[in-house]
Amino acid sequence: MKEECGVAGIILPDDRPQSNAVAFKLYYALYALQHRGQESTGIMVHDGTSPKSIKGMGLVPDVYNKESLGRLIGNAGIGHVRYSTTGGSKIENCQPFVLNFKGGTVAIAHNGNLVNARKLKDELENEGRIFISDSDTEVIGHLLVKELIKHDPIESIKTVMRKLIGSYSLVLFINGAVYAVRDPFGFKPLCFGEVDGGYGIFSESVAIDTLNGTLIRDVRPGEVIVFPGSSFESYQLTAESHPAHCVFEFIYFARPDSIIDGKLVYKVRERIGRELAREYHVDADIISPVPDSGITSAIGYARESGIMYLEGLMKNRYIGRTFILPGQDLRETAVRLKMNAIQDNVKGRRVVLVDDSIVRGTTSRRIIDMVRKAGASEVHARVGSPAIIAPCYLGIDMATRQELIASDKTTKEVEGLINADSLGFLSIEGLMRALECDRNDMCVGCLTGEYPVEIPGEKCRKKQTRLDDFSKTKSSSQAVSSDSL
Amino acid sequence: MKEECGVAGIILPDDRPQSNAVAFKLYYALYALQHRGQESTGIMVHDGTSPKSIKGMGLVPDVYNKESLGRLIGNAGIGHVRYSTTGGSKIENCQPFVLNFKGGTVAIAHNGNLVNARKLKDELENEGRIFISDSDTEVIGHLLVKELIKHDPIESIKTVMRKLIGSYSLVLFINGAVYAVRDPFGFKPLCFGEVDGGYGIFSESVAIDTLNGTLIRDVRPGEVIVFPGSSFESYQLTAESHPAHCVFEFIYFARPDSIIDGKLVYKVRERIGRELAREYHVDADIISPVPDSGITSAIGYARESGIMYLEGLMKNRYIGRTFILPGQDLRETAVRLKMNAIQDNVKGRRVVLVDDSIVRGTTSRRIIDMVRKAGASEVHARVGSPAIIAPCYLGIDMATRQELIASDKTTKEVEGLINADSLGFLSIEGLMRALECDRNDMCVGCLTGEYPVEIPGEKCRKKQTRLDDFSKTKSSSQAVSSDSL
């Protein structure tokens, strides 16, 4: 089951009187992270003796209300927003998972996807363990609890990390403390900051901004940080020689105002537009974004090319869940309800449409047709990512290989299918220039079909040396007190 | 956590095309069992490859709708309705539990209460197992799965039953078949019948009536029945020399039109009324029930005593969830909203009020005051159960010992507190005559403080010989085909 998620954790100093402040802050943080998952959400808060939680299907403002949040007393808590592909849409998969075991309470909020989940689950099932959900996160929970009954939390997390292959940015609550954990490749983002005298750990830094806090830094690949209350300690358990940050967080998934792994997403997207302009020049009259995802790249493209930036399409800000009249013009109405061409801006003009990516290609086709119908003389498509040719196994819900329009077609063929006068996908090199990053330090599996980790039936980009690395760095684990930062 | 529940299971022959018929039938059955639990409900249906389920807080018609039920395709399924004391009211406790494990899928719907749940949970937690809910049912699930990965279902159930102490009427789904399991004492009811060419297992026979089916018989204490589709096989794994059927199912919990352990509940309640009349004669003008629970006993009382049956109180049929104005007359308004005295029927009359039981006594006091205010010259309380002096540990949500008005008071003292002119609790002997049953074959723990099973800090009614019995009967396990019934 593919899923996209946002995670959050907050702990306030324990000398502070217990209140519902953590619950309300988690609510605001999840609201700021809503774009990472709109299907279900949950918050757990712990007051030192027992956990209290709220979970539900739907958007953040639909699941919580003032009254229910007001009852969540406790100085530490974690939260989650989630989206999943059909099939996984049930209350049992809603996070955080709150697990009671011999040693107390563990709560887990997870963003990512394990590639060895099936194998780990098989092993656990062979021990007779049972699973309530379809989620990888429950696998992590089982592994963690197995260790926690024998070892301390840091040791336990370390042991579990050695078993997990794939992407995982975790916020954990274990018996009074909150933990941040990021996989050795650092696939999915995770950062932390100072919030109201305590600490907050979030998928993206916008949550810290919303809470009027101060970003401290990203959690590093392979790092575990424990937040017992008014301080924090870091354990660099292991890391790959090359990280593998997900390029799609930068291309379209994260909010543009977030800083991920030291890079402002907005800036990356603006440079993507500039690179596109350099790679695929075309004589045109206007540069228009496909709103909202193409806006920043279109600005960059216009600036680099010197061609006028002008919005040829307008988005309806109120489109959420809606239903569509059955019938032949079904999908077209859906697109027009969401987006409208501004005739005067495109009529008789050569238009460059800049979008973040093309997955199935069907929406691109409808948008280009709409711009043509509004009178554009030419429509050139420029795409802020290389062609997606392979599925993602590491936490982005894309599509199957069969559904990906570019998986078995040339750019020319795709150009024809979407009815564009010309089509340009950003090159991987261009993308890396925009990211100011080495290709070996990003995960580009969906663009190349070569993944940083071994996936059955797929190519692996390099010899796996993770376990060896791990042994070597193990001894260098060290606590860094927050004072030394 | 105390809880009351209703369970349901249906399987249709597998030569029948798969449809949503089982889901809809479970919906109707749970509607018929709604009185056993109004807090949450769930249905799981299995189509041979994967389980599909719906769960939610609320009443049966609020949780399901035509569309959602229509998607539950499969020829076997189980369902549950649940009520719990505060604290246990969360979605994680909602049944049925659907457990995925090495060997496939187990789903459990449980009615009852284990007295050794804490101990079993400790043992499981010591093995590193984790728990999502507060429910005993999850303990049973863990134990069952531990066996199922090594043994066949019947052997596994047998082993688990040896470990469980307490009450449990279970409907299980294990890999394509439905199972009915009842504890060796037969505390909580469970019966099965023919439904639409297949089988249905339910807490009460009214569910069979609602589905236009035919009651076959009760599941026997200690019996396991497997329903693979168009037939069934019985395994009499173990049974106590004396069963311990819960008297309160007959006194107030079950629907009067249900047949439980061969007895029509309505008849038992009518005889309770007759016994009460014999034990506590009083010169009076009318016999009135406290509606609805006292109706049948009041009819019996009136018939035996020859005094006129006349309703002195009327119930508002629309009272469900409501909220009450804060203030001094808070609880009185709540009682008046629910019930109203019929002045003309009680004015100047000596009234015998027949109720099923007295727990805390506060409602009794308010009702008697209401009848007095309406002009009754005398109010005599007659109670269709002996005084409740001890808590229930086996599945009825009563109250703590401190809350039970009769736990430390004489009948005379209670009479004064509820403001009755006279008060009569049915004797245990009278109750047994009404039940046409031997005292040793019923659980009367709440009436005597002696329980059929060992409970820390409480008296046990007899030397426990369960395990020995069990060993002896183990060899006599046998399959009885449905043809031989």
Add this chain to the structure above:
Amino acid sequence: MKEECGVAGIILPDDRPQSNAVAFKLYYALYALQHRGQESTGIMVHDGTSPKSIKGMGLVPDVYNKESLGRLIGNAGIGHVRYSTTGGSKIENCQPFVLNFKGGTVAIAHNGNLVNARKLKDELENEGRIFISDSDTEVIGHLLVKELIKHDPIESIKTVMRKLIGSYSLVLFINGAVYAVRDPFGFKPLCFGEVDGGYGIFSESVAIDTLNGTLIRDVRPGEVIVFPGSSFESYQLTAESHPAHCVFEFIYFARPDSIIDGKLVYKVRERIGRELAREYHVDADIISPVPDSGITSAIGYARESGIMYLEGLMKNRYIGRTFILPGQDLRETAVRLKMNAIQDNVKGRRVVLVDDSIVRGTTSRRIIDMVRKAGASEVHARVGSPAIIAPCYLGIDMATRQELIASDKTTKEVEGLINADSLGFLSIEGLMRALECDRNDMCVGCLTGEYPVEIPGEKCRKKQTRLDDFSKTKSSSQAVSSDSL
């Protein structure tokens, strides 16, 4: 449009500080009157300067909540519950109507049906007036406002009453005072009582009981009572020589614990049972009600006949809105979900089933079949009302003439259609004996086809003399201070 309704009004002395007490009391009162209408409800409260109101489709506890009611500050208010036949089910028809006009605010809650509504509406439309709803009540509102801009409230109400033909029990709010108005025939019930130092006017006395108030008396046919705060004044504007109280309020519509026009409904129903027993003796083993509506009459029948009262059918207390599986056994499941035969009580027995009335006959047929299937050797139907042969034009939602099973069939024919061994409808004379009332003082239009008022195409039971009577009594209008009662 046919509709059934309940009305309520409360006013507290104006020396009392303004609070939301009236709003909450109206809420409880409407809860007690919920049986009179389950489709929509509204409350308006006035604080001396402006009206505040809540309206909505649904049951009382679904439309209001603590927060919304808490905002309704004011010492006077009125409320309404409503049911209508399909077509009238829209928010515009939800009462009370709150009308703003030159002279201030009028609010109207109406129970009843005007037979000259169309004519009055035509006249008003000819003056160019507009109508928002389909409701007769809006017609009354227009007529009333036309007078109020020229005359004082009592004079205005008097003039309007002269124009209205049909049934109307009204609770009005006009500029600070509450008014109770009942049509000259007194078709629909209306009573008032002392409530918390002020006054409450309600369709039925159970609302007064619920508010812990004291019933003062019924509003008399043709009476107008004004409640300015801590006192009241009566104006006997006009009355027919013979009232025409609706028999069906007593037969099935009102709550049994209500006192209507001086008669306890419960007692009337019990006597109906006795009369039935006298008119239609049959050798039988048990007398069973069709629950809940037949209970009281069955008790009376059993008492008179000496045959044992025993419930052969049990009702599911949780049946509210539900949905039914499409298919052939559609309606049967609906009936079984609602009601279940108690096999042991009816098996091999000759059963007399007592019900309140038969309208279409389809449900009767299904219930009798159910009792037969449960093993009854004979099923005799006894009906607590005469055969309904004509529609109601005065406020009870029955059916069209075509739908009424008895409109064109003999009792023998109906007996066959419902599959009864014998069938007895109470005679009109028997009904009058049970009511202890003269046939000329009740409305029996649906039983005879002769109505107290002229209805186009129907017979009128007597020469209409209303307007003359009216002229004569007009001069005798007098105020009776509450002290003189």
Add this chain to the structure above:
Amino acid sequence: MKEECGVAGIILPDDRPQSNAVAFKLYYALYALQHRGQESTGIMVHDGTSPKSIKGMGLVPDVYNKESLGRLIGNAGIGHVRYSTTGGSKIENCQPFVLNFKGGTVAIAHNGNLVNARKLKDELENEGRIFISDSDTEVIGHLLVKELIKHDPIESIKTVMRKLIGSYSLVLFINGAVYAVRDPFGFKPLCFGEVDGGYGIFSESVAIDTLNGTLIRDVRPGEVIVFPGSSFESYQLTAESHPAHCVFEFIYFARPDSIIDGKLVYKVRERIGRELAREYHVDADIISPVPDSGITSAIGYARESGIMYLEGLMKNRYIGRTFILPGQDLRETAVRLKMNAIQDNVKGRRVVLVDDSIVRGTTSRRIIDMVRKAGASEVHARVGSPAIIAPCYLGIDMATRQELIASDKTTKEVEGLINADSLGFLSIEGLMRALECDRNDMCVGCLTGEYPVEIPGEKCRKKQTRLDDFSKTKSSSQAVSSDSL
């Protein structure tokens, strides 16, 4: 009561079989117009015999569902979305108003505000007329019906228009035909187009785009158009010598992709930005919009000034209804939840923030503080409208004079209050250049305190000659068949 609204009407040829197509099209159209009102919405559809309608509080997708819309059969219908200031938020004010009168059915959807509503209402109330709502629209309804019982629709509308002073763009349904009516000044927008072989009339042309229709033209000031089905006829009843189109529709209210009175809103806003740049040059590093309303003007400002366009603020796309933690930092959290500064884009930079307008100034202050906190070295505010110094009486919900920050302060004072390094309001002349329009042809009442119509206590921009004009043009009323366009 101030309110903002969107109106819609659709009629299909009557030779087309009746279906729910009009209802679904109205649903999509209202979705496209949702920005004009988010508080309540309604749709009425007429099938030739009777109207059917749905109304409710909330957003378009919350009020309607597939099932309820599916039942609205009819080839003509109208719809409405509405926002009002507190007090008017009740179901009775929800439009369209559906009025039944002598001559049939009138339904009205109104956008605008009458300045003589009180006077007209007084006159109507003096005739004894009653009002259900607080809305001006009901006044129009009464006036219209008064005429319709004597005259034909066009004559009636003409007579009513002579009485109305203020703004009104109306979509009417009268007995089978749909009418578009716009006040003689053309304050609020209204246009129509071809939709699926019939016609659609809407507040903005985006609704036509969404329905894949073709814009025909704006309804002209003082024009009435009747749409009987497959054609239309225009009556130019009257018009002012100078229209008075609302400038705020262009400045911020309408969607940028709408064409209003022949002008693309997007282009006007872009030119506003250019004019601002010319009027208030400042040496700066980046031009940033306040999203979303300032985006287009910021693009224009950047283009004209040559300074880099860079987004310094990012908006959370998911912010809808939310609730805020009570406490001191209440409003700040609300602003941060909605908007976030992009630190890297503003740090150390001189930022020009372009917004559409400043009303109270409190949000501006918070946003500027946020940008400063993110590190901007200077923050210059540029506002795409002149200072608002007086209230709007003609349909925009602004604020009272006391609340308007600029009503009694100099630009310098406002600059200080919002903490800007410099502040520039667009001049009225600049605005007119951007609009390419004469100042005498726009309503600029809120910017000058001089209104096109007489408002008690306010100045009027010219001698009123409306009635004379009206007499003169009356004779020239003529029907223009659609063929001649």
